[in-house]
Amino acid sequence: MQNFDLVILGGGPGGYPLAARMARKGWLVAIVDYTQEFGGTCLNWGCIPTKALLASSRSYHLLKNAADFGLSCSETSFDWQKIQERKNKITVQLRQGIVKMLEKSGVKIFNGYGQLCKDRVIKITGPEDNSVTEIQAKKVCLAVGSIPAAPTVFPADRSIFWTSNEALNTDKVPESLLVVGGGVIGIELGQVFAEFGCKVCVVEMMPQILPGLDNATAKRLLPVFKKAGLEILVGKKVEALAEKDGRAKASIDGVEREFDKVLIAVGRRVNYRFMENSDVQIVTEKGLISINERFMTSEPEVYAIGDAVKGPMLAHKASYDAMILASQWLGENVAADYSLVPSCVYTHPEIAWVGLNEEQLKEQQIEYKTGRSMFSANGKALTAGEGDGQIKTLLTPDGKLLGAIIWGPEASNIINEATMMSQFGINSHDFSRMIHPHPTLSEAFMESVENASGEGVHG
Numbered sequence: 348m349q350n351f352d353l354v355i356l357g358g359g360p361g362g363y364p365l366a367a368r369m370a371r372k373g374w375l376v377a378i379v380d381y382t383q384e385f386g387g388t389c390l391n392w393g394c395i396p397t398k399a400l401l402a403s404s405r406s407y408h409l410l411k412n413a414a415d416f417g418l419s420c421s422e423t424s425f426d427w428q429k430i431q432e433r434k435n436k437i438t439v440q441l442r443q444g445i446v447k448m449l450e451k452s453g454v455k456i457f458n459g460y461g462q463l464c465k466d467r468v469i470k471i472t473g474p475e476d477n478s479v480t481e482i483q484a485k486k487v488c489l490a491v492g493s494i495p496a497a498p499t500v501f502p503a504d505r506s507i508f509w510t511s512n513e514a515l516n517t518d519k520v521p522e523s524l525l526v527v528g529g530g531v532i533g534i535e536l537g538q539v540f541a542e543f544g545c546k547v548c549v550v551e552m553m554p555q556i557l558p559g560l561d562n563a564t565a566k567r568l569l570p571v572f573k574k575a576g577l578e579i580l581v582g583k584k585v586e587a588l589a590e591k592d593g594r595a596k597a598s599i600d601g602v603e604r605e606f607d608k609v610l611i612a613v614g615r616r617v618n619y620r621f622m623e624n625s626d627v628q629i630v631t632e633k634g635l636i637s638i639n640e641r642f643m644t645s646e647p648e649v650y651a652i653g654d655a656v657k658g659p660m661l662a663h664k665a666s667y668d669a670m671i672l673a674s675q676w677l678g679e680n681v682a683a684d685y686s687l688v689p690s691c692v693y694t695h696p697e698i699a700w701v702g703l704n705e706e707q708l709k710e711q712q713i714e715y716k717t718g719r720s721m722f723s724a725n726g727k728a729l730t731a732g733e734g735d736g737q738i739k740t741l742l743t744p745d746g747k748l749l750g751a752i753i754w755g756p757e758a759s760n761i762i763n764e765a766t767m768m769s770q771f772g773i774n775s776h777d778f779s780r781m782i783h784p785h786p787t788l789s790e791a792f793m794e795s796v797e798n799a800s801g802e803g804v805h806g
């Protein structure tokens with residue numbers, strides 16, 4: 348049996364950076380994934396494919412609205428097969444890069460199902476021939492990620508009742524689509540299909556879309572998404588779904604409607620396949636693998652990171668876990684802190700937030716002042732035809748950033764200014780000395796901070 352210092356189960360954004368980091372530090376490392384598609388959910392069925400489709404839909408939108416830029420384009424159309432090919436090409440390119448990087452770092456790659464057994468033995472079942480290889484490690488890290496959670500009361504025919512996996516790989520844009528769940532995945536994919544002419548209805552049970560986003564912004568965005576072609580129903584429930592003549596019949600708050608397809612986007616659950624028929628049963632809590640502050644599970648020298656454990660189910664959080672765990676193993680006295688994990692929605696317009704929002708500040712009785720700046724007053728945004736949106740910053744009375752909420756162009760990039768300002772405790776006075784190039788979208792962030800501190804010249 349081959350022995351390793353570390354075996355990682357799962358080659359997603361949690362598993363692969365940890366493998367590379369520890370191998371480069373001289374550890375003998377193996378990584379196991381049952382797909383040859385290294386990069387995990389993020390690269391193959393998540394972040395990257397959705398962003399590739401969103402980029403095509405955004406370009407199509409610009410093409411349809413070319414006249415806004417003084418351009419003419421007599422005929423606009425799209426080829427869904429080519430859009431899919433483009434998306435797949437991007438994922439293949441990135442995947443190959445990860446495999447090369449792992450090989451270069453000296454990581455041993457195993458392809459197959461990993462089953463965790465006693466004494467950190469991993470049984471790997473080959474995906475094609477069912478051959479079994481056993482390896483053992485001093486340490487094991489479970490970076491097994493998550494899979495779509497579809498309520499069992501809903502039909503399981505995935506040709507009509509999609510999860511995000513089927514939605515991303517469909518060979519045709521449906522004529523109508525019901526999206527169950529107004530979270531990030533539902534809204535992003537809903538916008539993709541709406542832009543390509545599909546009638547999309549998003550139903551969210553909670554009183555607002557995008558949980559975690561501050562209430563006022565979530566409300567403000569409803570007409571914005573309506574203009575983008577999305578029908579959004581909040582505070583309504585999809586009570587039942589059934590198949591009828593190859594289509595979907597839905598009961599939404601007592602109203603019967605029919606759709607070509609349904610996207611069930613109500614959340615994700617941990618992939619526990621590593622424990623199936625195993626002599627090891629890891630302790631779990633509320634569906635997640637229980638860990639302590641050193642990522643240690645109930646099993647000796649077995650660790651867990653990423654979507655499988657507490658904290659937001661996001662790729663950058665999974666990679667952050669990996670880096671904190673690696674630092675702990677290398678002797679640094681650090682612990683994970685999820686108070687500044689940025690959340691981003693890559694729709695058009697983009698939405699991003701970090702830190703605390705106004706509801707949370709009020710609830711925690713934290714004193715704050717609010718700053719605002721509008722993209723309609725930002726030169727770069729207007730030249731790009733992106734004048735919709737605003738930046739809201741929330742500061743302590745002495746100018747420390749508590750939170751920021753952005754909707755508008757490049758929100759997912761601008762949010763880094765907020766995270767940096769908060770993480771490194773820069774106060775608003777010092778921040779306003781940082782020279783922002785002109786014209787840029789990030790100037791709007793500086794102006795929002797200055798607006799809160801009363802030091803701004805623009806309002």
Ligand SMILES: Cc1cc2nc3c(=O)[nH]c(=O)nc-3n(C[C@H](O)[C@H](O)[C@H](O)COP(=O)(O)OP(=O)(O)OC[C@H]3O[C@@H](n4cnc5c(N)ncnc54)[C@H](O)[C@@H]3O)c2cc1C
Pocket residue numbers: 356357358359360361362379380381382384385386387388389390392393394395397459460461462490491492493511532618620621652653654655660661662663664665693
């Ligand atoms: C549609 C969609 C869009 C998303 N968009 C974003 C986004 O824009 N930004 C963002 O930050 N996050 C996004 N996410 C979330 C992000 O993909 C996850 O948070 C991230 O991939 C979690 O990383 P991970 O390493 O914990 O797990 P995963 O990426 O899920 O990787 C786990 C890997 O483990 C493998 N595996 C599991 N069990 C075993 C086993 N027993 N044996 C062998 N291999 C195993 C799986 O094959 C998989 O490759 C999105 C998710 C979805 C579904």
